[in-house]
Amino acid sequence: MARLRVKFKKSSLIRYISHLDLMRLFQRALRRANVPVEYSQGYNPKPKFSFATALALGTTSDGEYMDIELIEKIKPEDFIENMNNVLPEGIKILRAYYTEEIKSLMAIIEWSSYLIELKLLNEVEKENILDFLNDFLDKDELLILKKKKKKGKFVTKEINIRKKINKIELMLLEDNKLILKTLLKTGSSGNLKPEDLIKSFKKEGLDINDEEYKIHRLELFREKDGKREVL
Amino acid sequence: MISQETLDKVLMNVEKPARYIGHEQNIYIKNKSNMKATFAFAFPDIYDVGMSHLGLHILYNLLNEQDDFYCERVFAPWVDMEKQMRDNNIPLYSLETKTPINEFDFVGFTLQYEMSYTNILNMLDLSNIPLESSNREEGDPFIIAGGPCAYNPEPLADIIDFFVIGEAEETILKVMNEYIKSKEEGVSRKAFLESIVNIPGIYIPSFYKITYNEDNTIREMIPLKDNYPRKIKKVIQEDLDETYFPNKMIVPYIETVHDRVILEIFRGCIRGCRFCQAGMIYRPVRERSVNHLLSLAKQLIKATGHEEISISSLSTSDYSQLETLVTSLIDEYKDQKIGLSLPSLRLDSFSLDMIKEIQKIRKTGLTFAPEAGSQRLRDVINKGINEEDLVKAVRDAFNMGWSTVKLYFMIGLPTETEKDLYGIKDLGYKVKEEFFSLPKEKMKGSLKITISASCFVPKAFTPFQWHPQNTIEEFRKKQEYLKDIIKDRKITYNTHDAKVSFLEAVFARGDRRVSKVLIEAFKNGAKFDGWRDQFKYDVWMKAFKKENVDPRFYANRERNYEEVLPWDFINIGVTKQFLIKENEKAKEGKLTPNCAVSCSGCGITRDFKGGIC
Ligand code: SF4
Numbered sequence: 001m002a003r004l005r006v007k008f009k010k011s012s013l014i015r016y017i018s019h020l021d022l023m024r025l026f027q028r029a030l031r032r033a034n035v036p037v038e039y040s041q042g043y044n045p046k047p048k049f050s051f052a053t054a055l056a057l058g059t060t061s062d063g064e065y066m067d068i069e070l071i072e073k074i075k076p077e078d079f080i081e082n083m084n085n086v087l088p089e090g091i092k093i094l095r096a097y098y099t100e101e102i103k104s105l106m107a108i109i110e111w112s113s114y115l116i117e118l119k120l121l122n123e124v125e126k127e128n129i130l131d132f133l134n135d136f137l138d139k140d141e142l143l144i145l146k147k148k149k150k151k152g153k154f155v156t157k158e159i160n161i162r163k164k165i166n167k168i169e170l171m172l173l174e175d176n177k178l179i180l181k182t183l184l185k186t187g188s189s190g191n192l193k194p195e196d197l198i199k200s201f202k203k204e205g206l207d208i209n210d211e212e213y214k215i216h217r218l219e220l221f222r223e224k225d226g227k228r229e230v231l
Numbered sequence: 232m233i234s235q236e237t238l239d240k241v242l243m244n245v246e247k248p249a250r251y252i253g254h255e256q257n258i259y260i261k262n263k264s265n266m267k268a269t270f271a272f273a274f275p276d277i278y279d280v281g282m283s284h285l286g287l288h289i290l291y292n293l294l295n296e297q298d299d300f301y302c303e304r305v306f307a308p309w310v311d312m313e314k315q316m317r318d319n320n321i322p323l324y325s326l327e328t329k330t331p332i333n334e335f336d337f338v339g340f341t342l343q344y345e346m347s348y349t350n351i352l353n354m355l356d357l358s359n360i361p362l363e364s365s366n367r368e369e370g371d372p373f374i375i376a377g378g379p380c381a382y383n384p385e386p387l388a389d390i391i392d393f394f395v396i397g398e399a400e401e402t403i404l405k406v407m408n409e410y411i412k413s414k415e416e417g418v419s420r421k422a423f424l425e426s427i428v429n430i431p432g433i434y435i436p437s438f439y440k441i442t443y444n445e446d447n448t449i450r451e452m453i454p455l456k457d458n459y460p461r462k463i464k465k466v467i468q469e470d471l472d473e474t475y476f477p478n479k480m481i482v483p484y485i486e487t488v489h490d491r492v493i494l495e496i497f498r499g500c501i502r503g504c505r506f507c508q509a510g511m512i513y514r515p516v517r518e519r520s521v522n523h524l525l526s527l528a529k530q531l532i533k534a535t536g537h538e539e540i541s542i543s544s545l546s547t548s549d550y551s552q553l554e555t556l557v558t559s560l561i562d563e564y565k566d567q568k569i570g571l572s573l574p575s576l577r578l579d580s581f582s583l584d585m586i587k588e589i590q591k592i593r594k595t596g597l598t599f600a601p602e603a604g605s606q607r608l609r610d611v612i613n614k615g616i617n618e619e620d621l622v623k624a625v626r627d628a629f630n631m632g633w634s635t636v637k638l639y640f641m642i643g644l645p646t647e648t649e650k651d652l653y654g655i656k657d658l659g660y661k662v663k664e665e666f667f668s669l670p671k672e673k674m675k676g677s678l679k680i681t682i683s684a685s686c687f688v689p690k691a692f693t694p695f696q697w698h699p700q701n702t703i704e705e706f707r708k709k710q711e712y713l714k715d716i717i718k719d720r721k722i723t724y725n726t727h728d729a730k731v732s733f734l735e736a737v738f739a740r741g742d743r744r745v746s747k748v749l750i751e752a753f754k755n756g757a758k759f760d761g762w763r764d765q766f767k768y769d770v771w772m773k774a775f776k777k778e779n780v781d782p783r784f785y786a787n788r789e790r791n792y793e794e795v796l797p798w799d800f801i802n803i804g805v806t807k808q809f810l811i812k813e814n815e816k817a818k819e820g821k822l823t824p825n826c827a828v829s830c831s832g833c834g835i836t837r838d839f840k841g842g843i844c
Pocket of ligand 1: 501514515516825826827829830831832833834835836842843844
């Protein structure tokens with residue numbers, strides 16, 4: 001028994017497949033690549049693997065992680081090569097290594113960095129964008145409305161997302177195109193979806209199209225002794 | 232080509248966008264400029280349904296293995312995507328290279344059920360291709376069709392340029408090669424059609440004129456030229472081991488209806504149920520050998536990584552080597568946790584043992600199809616099962632630990648009386664009693680019986696092709712009667728919408744005069760008629776009225792043996808005399824033995840080789 005930690009990327013059209021589809025895709029790719037993966041017991045045996053987080057439909061990523069349970073160790077290089085041979089274009093294994101860690105990936109990760117591409121509805125000067133971002137981060141309270149399921153019913157709740165935002169940087173401003181880089185809380189200890197950050201931008205007065213945007217995840221981080229580390 | 236940017240704009244606004252991206256494992260991407268002919272395989276329903284269809288995988292791979300041809304796929308967009316496409320001026324496009332469908336040389340529709348016909352029109356419309364063949368011009372694709380419903384092609388006569396009747400594998404290749412020649416010679420559409428009119432299995436509806444009698448029945452079908460064939464003989468593959476079968480299949484991203492490796496073990500059926508079209512049109516029975524199947528399974532699993540293999544045929548139990556096949560598959564794949572599913576199994580103690588064996592790996596449901604409630608009516612339809620066998624099989628199943636059973640019936644079968652309907656209830660209750668007469672320790676789980684009763688649709692090329700369908704009103708009364716008498720917490724009773732079955736009956740036995748009704752109904756919003764929430768009965772009734780076509784003429788009228796039927800010009804091998812004989816035997820409740828017991832002389836051997844007979 002061995003736990004293989006795997007980093008992969010999701011690009012191009014693959015962003016249109018759901019998290020559930022991605023699980024199925026890996027089940028089949030693992031079989032095609034002849035990986036000695038462990039199966040769950042019971043009537044519906046499933047290969048044992050788990051993802052760090054679910055990536056929303058429509059989002060691309062260079063930093064997705066999963067743990068795969070193997071019944072015997074194989075060389076990580078072989079794993080990478082065999083899998084990449086059978087994966088569809090748009091999904092690629094970048095890294096693989098064995099880990100002794102017992103905690104689940106979901107419990108380990110803390111932060112996620114994203115690139116967010118937005119469309120401004122009107123031309124805005126660079127200065128004004130920078131001012132907006134400064135003001136935005138200076139606030140103690142950034143409230144957004146969230147729908148939550150409670151006892152089978154949907155209730156809307158106001159939540160403060162400020163603490164879940166670490167930083168926001170302006171990467172590019174070209175005509176109406178705005179690209180930001182941001183670091184947001186991710187994982188079982190707290191989570192902020194970039195879509196919700198965009199909602200908040202809009203609410204706080206940034207003049208953007210909040211329906212058409214692109215989100216790309218760059219990397220996932222854990223926290224050790226107050227410092228962020230790549231997995 | 233539709234640009235990625237254009238698609239990005241709409242894909243996030245639709246449910247399951249992966250239906251529209253292509254890009255799956257095992258697709259073909261070819262350089263279009265090197266292709267001599269292009270073919271769009273069009274399935275007139277959504278991706279989830281179409282990708283489950285074995286014929287797609289066969290033809291797709293067959294064509295793409297040829298260097299000069301390129302076959303791409305296209306499905307009916309679901310209503311949300313259709314709206315996005317229309318709002319954003321996106322034409323219907325192929326999944327592989329996102330090429331507009333009207334740029335293909337051929338667009339080939341597969342006709343699996345009548346209620347998908349309006350989707351064909353919608354797909355043509357979304358492609359900016361004229362709906363009627365007579366309006367298509369040089370440069371437009373050829374719209375072709377095949378599949379089981381093509382055995383009565385006439386309802387689509389105004390729409391389809393030509394049909395392929397039978398097993399299309401080789402015919403399509405011949406047509407494509409002929410097309411390349413025609414293209415090089417620069418001949419017209421018409422001249423190309425002339426060049427293929429004598430290829431076996433090809434039917435070009437515009438080459439024929441139909442005359443009618445005063446009572447609206449058909450007088451004659453007249454070929455417009457002497458060299459056009461008077462009879463179209465279906466084409467079949469003689470030897471399945473020599474017949475092309477793909478060694479890979481596209482692996483969908485989203486969950487489809489049958490999301491697994493499909494192994495076709497034989498074609499045809501020995502049973503001869505009198506309501507069943509497949510049982511007649513696919514004769515003779517031709518099997519694939521176990522060795523061939525095992526080797527295909529191996530290649531397919533390797534290429535797809537699927538977690539399940541499904542065996543496909545009309546009546547799985549009739550495969551002569553079933554036990555060997557199933558044991559070998561289980562042995563081969565149990566370590567890889569690959570499950571096996573055996574649909575269309577006749578349930579008896581032998582098959583139950585086998586299912587039990589399979590259950591060790593993956594769980595499947597139990598389904599029985601007695602089709603009719605009484606022994607008398609089961610004899611009428613030649614469904615060779617009797618009640619004792621059925622009850623015994625159910626008892627065995629309960630003993631082995633099952634507690635969920637589905638029972639399938641049809642209502643409106645010829646000669647049906649109230650007694651037969653009562654028999655449906657009776658059988659359901661007997662099944663229930665079997666469960667509760669088990670010793671306590673054997674009763675596992677809680678009993679759940681589902682009784683499904685669909686409305687009988689008489690089909691072309693069956694012994695019942697002359698019968699009137701029950702009217703919607705008659706169906707409704709019968710459904711209510713059953714609902715009244717089946718009152719048990721353990722038994723769920725499901726019905727089908729009689730209105731849908733009524734329309735199905737019109738198009739199953741319609742002639743070419745119903746083409747214009749299809750077009751009219753489509754123009755008024757009919758599409759996805761097989762989907763309960765999309766079906767618009769009123770639109771259909773208006774369309775019949777406007778076009779002055781009486782649907783009851785096709786659905787509810789009894790035909791006599793002398794009448795020229797719209798599909799008479801097709802030779803399926805089984806003779807009309809045989810169908811008449813079977814219909815007469817049905818009236819007397821006489822059984823016809825299955826072909827494994829003795830030959831009843833259906834006529835198939837006269838024109839077709841290759842079967843077990
Ligand atoms: S020829 Fe005889 S054995 Fe063959 S399909 Fe017809 S009835 Fe059956």
